[in-house]
Amino acid sequence: MNIEHYMNQLGQAARVASRALLRAQSAQKNRALLEIANQIETQAAELQAENAKDLQVGVDKGMDAAMLDRLTLSDKAIATMAEGLRQIAALPDPIGQISEMAYRPSGIQVGKMRVPLGVVGIIYESRPNVTVDAAALCLKSGNAAILRGGSEAAHSNQALAKCIAAGLQAADLPAQAVQVVATTDRAAVGHLIAMPRYVDVIIPRGGKGLIERISQGAKVPVIKHLDGICHVYIDQDADRTKAIAVALNAKTHRYGVCNAMETLLIAESRAAEILPQLALLYAEKGVELRGCAQTCALIDALPAQENDWATEYLAPILSIRVVSDVDQAMAHIAQYSSGHTEAIITENLSTARRFLTEVDSSSVMVNASTRFADGFEYGLGAEIGISTDKFHARGPVGLEGLTSQKYIVLGDGHIRQ
Amino acid sequence: MNIEHYMNQLGQAARVASRALLRAQSAQKNRALLEIANQIETQAAELQAENAKDLQVGVDKGMDAAMLDRLTLSDKAIATMAEGLRQIAALPDPIGQISEMAYRPSGIQVGKMRVPLGVVGIIYESRPNVTVDAAALCLKSGNAAILRGGSEAAHSNQALAKCIAAGLQAADLPAQAVQVVATTDRAAVGHLIAMPRYVDVIIPRGGKGLIERISQGAKVPVIKHLDGICHVYIDQDADRTKAIAVALNAKTHRYGVCNAMETLLIAESRAAEILPQLALLYAEKGVELRGCAQTCALIDALPAQENDWATEYLAPILSIRVVSDVDQAMAHIAQYSSGHTEAIITENLSTARRFLTEVDSSSVMVNASTRFADGFEYGLGAEIGISTDKFHARGPVGLEGLTSQKYIVLGDGHIRQ
Numbered sequence: 024m025n026i027e028h029y030m031n032q033l034g035q036a037a038r039v040a041s042r043a044l045l046r047a048q049s050a051q052k053n054r055a056l057l058e059i060a061n062q063i064e065t066q067a068a069e070l071q072a073e074n075a076k077d078l079q080v081g082v083d084k085g086m087d088a089a090m091l092d093r094l095t096l097s098d099k100a101i102a103t104m105a106e107g108l109r110q111i112a113a114l115p116d117p118i119g120q121i122s123e124m125a126y127r128p129s130g131i132q133v134g135k136m137r138v139p140l141g142v143v144g145i146i147y148e149s150r151p152n153v154t155v156d157a158a159a160l161c162l163k164s165g166n167a168a169i170l171r172g173g174s175e176a177a178h179s180n181q182a183l184a185k186c187i188a189a190g191l192q193a194a195d196l197p198a199q200a201v202q203v204v205a206t207t208d209r210a211a212v213g214h215l216i217a218m219p220r221y222v223d224v225i226i227p228r229g230g231k232g233l234i235e236r237i238s239q240g241a242k243v244p245v246i247k248h249l250d251g252i253c254h255v256y257i258d259q260d261a262d263r264t265k266a267i268a269v270a271l272n273a274k275t276h277r278y279g280v281c282n283a284m285e286t287l288l289i290a291e292s293r294a295a296e297i298l299p300q301l302a303l304l305y306a307e308k309g310v311e312l313r314g315c316a317q318t319c320a321l322i323d324a325l326p327a328q329e330n331d332w333a334t335e336y337l338a339p340i341l342s343i344r345v346v347s348d349v350d351q352a353m354a355h356i357a358q359y360s361s362g363h364t365e366a367i368i369t370e371n372l373s374t375a376r377r378f379l380t381e382v383d384s385s386s387v388m389v390n391a392s393t394r395f396a397d398g399f400e401y402g403l404g405a406e407i408g409i410s411t412d413k414f415h416a417r418g419p420v421g422l423e424g425l426t427s428q429k430y431i432v433l434g435d436g437h438i439r440q
Numbered sequence: 441m442n443i444e445h446y447m448n449q450l451g452q453a454a455r456v457a458s459r460a461l462l463r464a465q466s467a468q469k470n471r472a473l474l475e476i477a478n479q480i481e482t483q484a485a486e487l488q489a490e491n492a493k494d495l496q497v498g499v500d501k502g503m504d505a506a507m508l509d510r511l512t513l514s515d516k517a518i519a520t521m522a523e524g525l526r527q528i529a530a531l532p533d534p535i536g537q538i539s540e541m542a543y544r545p546s547g548i549q550v551g552k553m554r555v556p557l558g559v560v561g562i563i564y565e566s567r568p569n570v571t572v573d574a575a576a577l578c579l580k581s582g583n584a585a586i587l588r589g590g591s592e593a594a595h596s597n598q599a600l601a602k603c604i605a606a607g608l609q610a611a612d613l614p615a616q617a618v619q620v621v622a623t624t625d626r627a628a629v630g631h632l633i634a635m636p637r638y639v640d641v642i643i644p645r646g647g648k649g650l651i652e653r654i655s656q657g658a659k660v661p662v663i664k665h666l667d668g669i670c671h672v673y674i675d676q677d678a679d680r681t682k683a684i685a686v687a688l689n690a691k692t693h694r695y696g697v698c699n700a701m702e703t704l705l706i707a708e709s710r711a712a713e714i715l716p717q718l719a720l721l722y723a724e725k726g727v728e729l730r731g732c733a734q735t736c737a738l739i740d741a742l743p744a745q746e747n748d749w750a751t752e753y754l755a756p757i758l759s760i761r762v763v764s765d766v767d768q769a770m771a772h773i774a775q776y777s778s779g780h781t782e783a784i785i786t787e788n789l790s791t792a793r794r795f796l797t798e799v800d801s802s803s804v805m806v807n808a809s810t811r812f813a814d815g816f817e818y819g820l821g822a823e824i825g826i827s828t829d830k831f832h833a834r835g836p837v838g839l840e841g842l843t844s845q846k847y848i849v850l851g852d853g854h855i856r857q
Binding site (some may be wrong): 042045046052093119125127129131133136137140141223224244262264265268269271272273276303357366368377379380381383384385386387388389390391392394395396400401412413415417418419427428429430431432433434436438439 | 449459462504534542544546548550553555557558641642661681682685688689690693772783785794796797798800802803804805806807808809810811812813817818819830831832834835836840844845846847848849850851852853854855856
């Protein structure tokens with residue numbers, strides 16, 4: 024197979040399908056989503072048989088238990104996919120929403136209409152459920168999708184693609200509205216990210232290495248999520264109970280997630296009072312602490328190296344730094360944060376107001392755990408990723424992040440004078 | 441001078457200034473804008489003396505009259521710049537606006553706050569007034585700006601930079617909030633567009649060649665405006681008077697502008713009735729007509745070549761095609777439009793509704809001239825360009841297009857369960 028030719032064909036078909044999707048009614052898109060859910064449930068045995076092939080290859084290749092677990096289409100994973108589809112079907116359709124319509128002095132009416140981005144390319148790793156989630160979000164937002172999953176899930180993804188195709192057909196939508204790349208050749212990714220004529224945006228979902236490679240090679244915009252080096256700052260005016268609750272939750276609720284706290288900052292005036300108790304709680308959870316000199320003088324911690332402040336541990340490790348005040352805390356964040364999520368714990372309104380205004384991250388919080396930075400917690404209904412960029416979508420990206428707005432103008436034969 | 445080192449210094453200083461701008465009050469930004477306006481007026485003689493040097497170089501190099509005219513800082517040009525600054529000062533400040541704040545089931549409040557993009561690089565050609573317009577829009581929207589004007593306006597731009605610096609200083613804002621690149625070395629542009637660490641977005645303003653070069657080389661997002669191949673479609677249910685008024689205005693109001701109509705589409709059932717009268721009116725204005733076979737059978741026109749449908753004439757030339765109906769019109773637009781602006785002339789509500797929904801351009805109009813596609817006509821108050829992209833800003837880009845939104849979360853010690 025000539026990969027470039029094949030990818031161009033997919034792109035061209037996606038572009039045609041995206042035009043058909045502009046005409047699709049909400050009810051039609053929802054019918055497709057519900058039918059895909061039904062297909063996944065009725066075809067569960069077939070899906071699991073195909074999934075077993077992928078798992079066998081994984082076992083033969085010596086894949087570790089965590090990866091095999093992510094790859095498995097268990098009964099629960101199948102039920103969760105179907106449930107996710109039904110939830111997305113139940114969300115309001117963002118497409119066609121008209122806002123800000125107003126008369127202008129010339130007599131024309133001007134407003135904005137929400138429209139799909141066009142064709143979305145999604146590149147992801149082992150979890151086959153992403154095939155269904157991504158297809159559903161793109162379809163609901165009126166975008167054609169080209170999905171490129173990991174080779175380790177190839178059989179599972181092709182089986183899911185059949186369910187998706189059946190759902191599209193049942194709703195009289197073009198089968199090319201969702202295309203799953205059928206080759207595991209790595210060159211396919213290189214072409215997918217470099218077809219501005221056919222693809223409007225690329226969303227990589229996976230490890231940092233994957234995302235960096237794609238960002239560097241892409242010839243179209245990338246909605247990307249790099250590190251989550253998240254901070255909690257306990258201010259001099261923090262409530263002690265809230266500070267301890269949030270600092271504990273932000274680190275220990277889950278370790279391997281992007282919105283977990285990686286660095287705790289604490290005002291000098293409160294360090295001696297709060298750090299020892301926190302250290303006990305972290306010790307109970309088995310969290311390794313790495314502190315600045317002032318921290319190490321107060322609690323049992325390893326000395327933090329410069330590199331610690333710039334590290335996303337994704338593990339039971341926490342770096343702690345004592346700072347003089349909110350200014351030094353914000354300077355530390357400006358220097359080391361990845362722009363994902365930062366929280367301040369304070370009862371002082373003016374300090375909170377400054378932190379909200381001056382901290383330049385996709386989510387900025389007052390007296391709440393960084394773990395809330397999530398599309399579901401924010402009420403987006405679904406999430407295709409969290410963007411650490413400032414351009415276009417920022418923070419958790421739901422359906423709206425997969426749309427754009429065009430201007431619409433209504434007149435009655437108006438001409439420009 | 442080591443250009444790379446110099447541009448890195450500018451970038452680093454801009455990044456620092458952008459953080460200071462996050463703290464800037466609206467009143468402070470407005471004071472700077474008004475003071476820049478005063479400076480430009482009081483320094484008019486000095487500005488014109490520097491401008492004369494650029495004009496002399498232009499004359500010596502054999503620059504044509506139109507280019508020299510664009511380069512001239514006449515009394516009127518100076519008054520217009522000052523007036524523009526005062527208008528931007530009077531606009532509402534987009535930064536810090538909080539929207540969609542709502543309680544979530546977890547008890548946290550989640551909303552969005554409008555924030556600057558950070559550092560904006562603007563690359564433009566001969567008009568020195570762009571230096572002031574761009575600086576004003578960036579400053580008002582809280583962005584630090586790095587401005588790279590054309591070498592032909594180097595003296596004028598440096599003189600304007602002094603006025604801008606004085607205005608910033610009067611308002612206690614960092615001088616590095618607006619930096620005008622002091623070298624005319626072309627390598628500076630190459631560095632400016634490839635410093636993702638320091639520059640968040642690039643806006644090229646100029647000819648298609650400039651914009652394509654920059655888009656291809658940029659390592660950061662580009663807000664770009666390529667062609668304006670705009671269409672007017674006269675539907676079978678068009679009002680004859682409105683059709684003629686709009687078709688005439690869209691082509692002849694101004695020729696060298698991106699929102700001028702380049703191709704007229706007309707329903708077969710109305711061609712014989714409307715085209716002859718339009719042809720007379722176009723002839724009066726000296727517009728050259730290039731038509732499809734059906735058009736040439738009805739009126740005096742040159743036969744259009746395939747290439748005509750894909751050409752932005754920016755001149756008194758119009759291509760005309762007879763189509764069977766709105767579907768064929770929309771198919772033509774999908775194939776040839778640059779995605780800038782399209783209009784339909786119809787009294788039929790269902791047809792208008794379809795056109796608005798299915799045409800994928802940054803502005804879609806009903807019974808109005810394409811010439812209205814403009815930031816001022818749309819009420820944006822100012823415009824830094826018109827984006828033909830779908831990602832981020834689309835259509836005329838005003839202050840809001842220079843901003844992003846971050847999530848803000850308010851809690852009272854809330855943790856994730």
